[in-house]
Amino acid sequence: xxxxxxxxxxxxxxxxxxxxxxxxxxxxxxxxxxxxxxxxxxxxxxxxxxxxxxxxxxxxxxxxxxxxxxxxxxxxxxxxxxxxxxxxxxxxxxxxxxxxxxxxxxxxxxxxxxxxxxxxxxxxxxxxxxxxxxxxxxxxxxxxxxxxxxxxxxxxxxxxxxxxxxxxxxxxxxxxxxxxxxxxxxxxxxxxxxxxxxxxxxxxxxxxxxxxxxxxxxxxxxxxxxxxxxxxxxxxxxxxxxxxxxxxxxxxxxxxxxxxxxxxxxxxxxxxxxxxxxxxxxxxxxxxxxxxxxxxxxxxxxxxxxxxxxxxxxxxxxxxxxxxx
Ligand code: TRP
Ligand code: SF4
Numbered sequence: 530x531x532x533x534x535x536x537x538x539x540x541x542x543x544x545x546x547x548x549x550x551x552x553x554x555x556x557x558x559x560x561x562x563x564x565x566x567x568x569x570x571x572x573x574x575x576x577x578x579x580x581x582x583x584x585x586x587x588x589x590x591x592x593x594x595x596x597x598x599x600x601x602x603x604x605x606x607x608x609x610x611x612x613x614x615x616x617x618x619x620x621x622x623x624x625x626x627x628x629x630x631x632x633x634x635x636x637x638x639x640x641x642x643x644x645x646x647x648x649x650x651x652x653x654x655x656x657x658x659x660x661x662x663x664x665x666x667x668x669x670x671x672x673x674x675x676x677x678x679x680x681x682x683x684x685x686x687x688x689x690x691x692x693x694x695x696x697x698x699x700x701x702x703x704x705x706x707x708x709x710x711x712x713x714x715x716x717x718x719x720x721x722x723x724x725x726x727x728x729x730x731x732x733x734x735x736x737x738x739x740x741x742x743x744x745x746x747x748x749x750x751x752x753x754x755x756x757x758x759x760x761x762x763x764x765x766x767x768x769x770x771x772x773x774x775x776x777x778x779x780x781x782x783x784x785x786x787x788x789x790x791x792x793x794x795x796x797x798x799x800x801x802x803x804x805x806x807x808x809x810x811x812x813x814x815x816x817x818x819x820x821x822x823x824x825x826x827x828x829x830x831x832x833x834x835x836x837x838x839x840x841x842x843x844x845x846x847x848x849x850x851x852x853x854x
Pocket of ligand 2: 756779794
């Protein structure tokens with residue numbers, strides 16, 4: 530089980546950090562992937578107008594990247610109101626101190642200091658996340674490193690609930706994504722807001738132009754200056770995409786100044802294109818049929834709702850409140 534906030538179009542960081550892991554897991558296990566649109570409200574409660582467009586853009590990218598609604602249940606959080614009910618019940622047993630100690634709480638408040646995040650909903654962000662996870666009795670939660678404390682808190686909440694009301698929820702484990710940190714064009718973490726991303730919807734020319742400009746080892750300011758691949762953000766993508774032979778060629782050429790950076794990057798760009806071109810094609814086909822994307826989400830949401838209803842029947846009975854009438 531995993532979710533993403535609806536940020537709109539996805540980039541290479543999402544593909545390498547998350548979607549590849551989802552793709553793999555959907556072959557091996559029963560999976561639930563959902564759009565955390567209520568979570569978007571915890572920070573953007575005063576600008577909700579873009580959310581539904583972002584939902585469809587994002588799900589289009591999921592499907593284009595090979596997330597398969599026949600294998601995995603994809604759904605919209607706000608379409609399963611049971612998440613809100615479970616969130617409420619979990620909030621009753623969650624000490625405020627646990628929430629104040631979650632690292633993302635203070636970090637995000639500082640990062641987004643222009644917003645007023647002293648809200649009840651923002652503090653409760655991880656409780657809502659715990660409800661998402663526990664609703665499907667998930668055992669594995671693929672997430673980036675920043676989300677691991679949320680999964681740990683989910684375990685604590687599950688344990689507390691089980692202790693109070695009897696064994697109900699398994700304790701989930703975080704599954705770390707393969708390439709959790711993908712550098713953007715400027716070497717910082719790839720992110721839409723830093724304007725350093727390569728989007729899955731970008732055309733081939735754009736991808737080529739952007740990756741050609743990607744930051745390299747600053748020691749290679751001139752063609753004749755040798756560099757070190759370990760200090761080159763672009764080489765992180767070489768590691769993802771290139772064959773062992775290509776990697777050796779690039780690393781040696783870099784250290785001896787035998788090749789230029791552009792020449793070096795072109796090999797990586799060509800490999801990246803092998804993954805991106807089919808995604809882009811599927812994306813264009815899906816974008817022409819937005820109703821199909823919506824239908825996939827509606828069907829998955831219906832299925833998730835059935836399971837959530839079953840869980841809530843058990844939960845109400847365990848708690849002893851809410852099942853009576
Ligand atoms: N908090 C996650 C993020 O920002 C999104 C999320 C919400 C999530 N609920 C979840 C992830 C449940 C995994 C499981 O990326
Ligand atoms: Fe990076 Fe390649 Fe340039 Fe070395 S030669 S700095 S590895 S792009």
